[in-house]
Amino acid sequence: MTIMNRRFVLASRPTAATREDHFRLETVSLPELAPGQVLVRHHYLSLDPYMRGRMSDQKSYAAPQPLGEVMLGGTAGEVVASQSTNLVVGDRVVGMGGWQDYSVVADKAVRKVDVSPVPLSAYLGAVGMPGVTGWYGLHMICEPKAGETVAVSAASGAVGGVVGQLAKAKGCRVVGIAGGKPKCDYVTGELGFDACIDYKAAPDPAAFAAMLADATPAGIDGYFENVGGMILDAVLARMNAFGRIAICGMIAGYEGAPLPLAQPALILQSRLKVQGFIVSEQPAVWPKALAELGAGVASGAIKYRETVASGLDRAPAAFIGLLHGENFGKQLVKLI
């Protein structure tokens, strides 16, 4: 029996706003399995801001996504055929299967997961790359101490939500930044942040800076950045001496010209450490981080929210929505 596989390839590179026609849907037959390979039926595709960088051929932390090849992306699914001695049909696995219904991969390219304590989709969010991203940036770069103030942008997102909850567990005052009252209400009400600033309610940068100052009366000691632009400018001016800033994302500038930083001299004046990172380059922390995050999600100590688009064909629109903050929590595409 030939199984047909639907997949999205990169059709052309966006130079400003991403459009659906930058992607092309193809239907192809799947190859036979070679020894050691498995066929995975994807249940969920993860959509993440880093993909936008890969679509461009500008300098970035990774080689660009090749044109005409399957869009890269994290996936969670089920083994439906196996030529592996390590995985059997029915195993749930996560991997980098890409924007497609199926993938044929070496068994070593996927990781078997236990869906009894944690739902499968969580392995793409709080107990996956986004969760480890938050864990790494907070613990290894922001290094917060009890009593300090930690701020995080995109606070209701897959990464930001983990950052804030971990910082609360460390005994910090935690201030989120998010777009819109529903997200802010969720951040303070469900996730337990001490405050959340709705940047969309600020008519201009000065108003946002004033709102941030109100929410951070003792300044900011650790900041986890997902956004950049006006938000980073305002936070930089609120940083306390010897503050630490983890740069995880700058999504505000992904769809156009680079956004400048207004006052880099504050890095000196406040003796800040500003550090960029990408979590896939830090494999040493993953086991420890995943164990802590898995336990937190299983116990209910770590909460998260998902926005789930239905069907592979919805992936481009959902991805474009993600770039504009239309998702609420982790953006997934349900494929089955």
Add this chain to the structure above:
Amino acid sequence: MTIMNRRFVLASRPTAATREDHFRLETVSLPELAPGQVLVRHHYLSLDPYMRGRMSDQKSYAAPQPLGEVMLGGTAGEVVASQSTNLVVGDRVVGMGGWQDYSVVADKAVRKVDVSPVPLSAYLGAVGMPGVTGWYGLHMICEPKAGETVAVSAASGAVGGVVGQLAKAKGCRVVGIAGGKPKCDYVTGELGFDACIDYKAAPDPAAFAAMLADATPAGIDGYFENVGGMILDAVLARMNAFGRIAICGMIAGYEGAPLPLAQPALILQSRLKVQGFIVSEQPAVWPKALAELGAGVASGAIKYRETVASGLDRAPAAFIGLLHGENFGKQLVKLI
């Protein structure tokens, strides 16, 4: 006998370019010494870019210099009267005596130095605060490894010259940035840097970026920043993955509006660490750094150059010249 002391106080705060009338020369009588105090006749006053920040009342790493009080500054001189059991007349000492001919200070506020291996003035430069500044930023933030490329701006200055020579001793390729051919010739010829870029020879930022690329064929791994502005923008784009940038100064923006950073997203894309510091907050490293720097200067391994203005009355003009890069090496004022 009453000794009269000439001193410069801060008369008003510059909001853009510093002028001589921001300082006021006063002549006052000196108080009698209390027990434990010494009277120091200053031989040299150190002029340093950080003073410009103290003259402003904008947010900075230290309280502003008060109006009407003696301008702060490092001094090297000789004890000419003593009520101390630790120091005797004739001892050479360094301290923060300020812009004046004499100071009356507690013996603990100055440090006795040995002028047999090293000239007195060097204790204000390569074997003083500027030298330790270079030592700290290079070793503790840039952390260069043999074979890496290290760049430093204001390369012929008191700090930059030390940075580059220490980096060469670590086995790095060292590239300086300085203003004018004479400074660049000194940096490569006398100080032994591998290359030096004359930013004044670049007609525009793109030309400077091209010159920088030519001089750093393998990119830049460690950068020591004294200047900011166009230079920092260009360096950021040349940084290799996991590069480290020590922010010591941003003199290009001290005399006007803050200079933005064009592409802060590069901090993420290249996974950089960018860290500001002020060496007076790092007392733990001073003994080790001073010992190394003193030995280096005594042996001739560490070279330096001085620009010496004659007489206290020349201090304001010399300071303004420093802010515009008119000095060549360490800017001093000789007071006797």
